[in-house]
Amino acid sequence: MSSITIDTRASRKVRELLKFLLENGKIDAALTMRRIPENNSYDLALITDASNINEAVPLIPVMTVNAGQVLSSISTSGKKIAVVLKPCELRAFVELVKRERGSFENLLTISHTCGGVFPLDLVEKGQIEELIPKYEKTISKGEIPVNTRDTCRACEHFIPMNADITVSVAGECESEKGCMMYLNTEKAEEFAEGFAGERSEQKFDPSVLQKTLNARLAEKEKLFASMTASGPGLDQLVDTFGKCVGCHGSNSVCPICYCLLCDFESANFDYNLPYFEEHLSRRGALRLPPDTIFFHLGRLTHMSFSCVGCGMCSDVCPVGIPVAAVFKKTGEKTAALFDYVPGRDAEESIPVMVYKEEEFSDIG
């Protein structure tokens, strides 16, 4: 597999690639981040007309919605789509494919080494443009940009795992050879045929990002340690989730939570008078809305082993609960039970769908 040398403005080159693919009829649509010209903000957009591609900002460190989740509903349309995904979005989509909620068949996946994304409130305030030059400088040095999502700063999976095309952004762009676009698969070679750029046989070398990896792992230790500051147990749980208003926003933006009818949205959670009477007779008082901690614990057991740590849940939480950090920390443990890495391989089954006859001999 080959690679294409691109200049340090990698975003422009990816945009050119999307334009090339659209203009030559190689794809029907492109899914990419877009700058909204009217209001200095960003969104994720499906673009079919090549003339609209100028608005695309494929590598912008902003995630308005996890693109893996969006892709789930459009990947089976039969249309050929090129998608620009952050590594965690790609992993989230792999998790959905395992759950038969999407397909790679008609997709060309383009991903990049990721420096993390800015929280949405910074996007709302229109501060992204001024932050970006410093952000780019920081990641090119292999350091962690400030102001990004906490789970991004603590993310060790910033190299795309299964992308057809990998664009190197973090770590090596500053060097003289410029940024590179690596064509990892036959599919990528086929699509990029005829696309201008100096070719070579170079392969992606993850070792150049060792410094970034070390920095991220150290940051992860710090994040996890900070979460149990007030001691473990029920009190800590109430401390963490005490502010929860029960909006279920974390559930609706979660790319892994795919159930069409979530148990927590179902009639099982319609509270009636007997429910209140039963609880009040025992406890003497009841916190409203009820079952907010139950909701988070339930989600932790249902999907934490597939959590990709994208941070959407923390970002949309109206009361600032660090949902993503809790899920990342807990999820790493549940995934480790099965030696599982979410999004590693679409052929791998999710842990609750398979079993081994000999395992967990301490249970039972």
Next chain:
Amino acid sequence: MKKEFTPRITSFLCKWCSYTGADLAGTARLQYPTSIIPIQVMCSSRVDPVFLIKAFLNGSDGVLIGGCHPGDCHYETGNYHARRRFAIVRSVFESLGLESERLKLSWISASEGPKFARVANEYTEEIMKLGENPTRKSIFL
């Protein structure tokens, strides 16, 4: 006189093995404590992790799942899946510092009446040592 603490252990028992085992313990007149509150399920894999959490947060002092021995599941593989789910719940409890000792999974076949009585006795004793589940009176949960 102080009233002695009687634990309440919500028990999800599989219809084919553990529930029948409990029946056998009864017909054989084996003694086991009243702390066990049996709920019949068709298979141990029917027990969604949220059942355990709901029972725990609602003040059950212990939660027990009883299923067929590995390899003996009436539906062939249900108990293997139950075991994986149980491992997940236990891991989540441990990560959050909740008392995972209040959760237990036990393999009890239909012919193991004595084992059912033993598990019921031993688990009740363990829970007695742990004391009342603090969630029972907690207003917040």
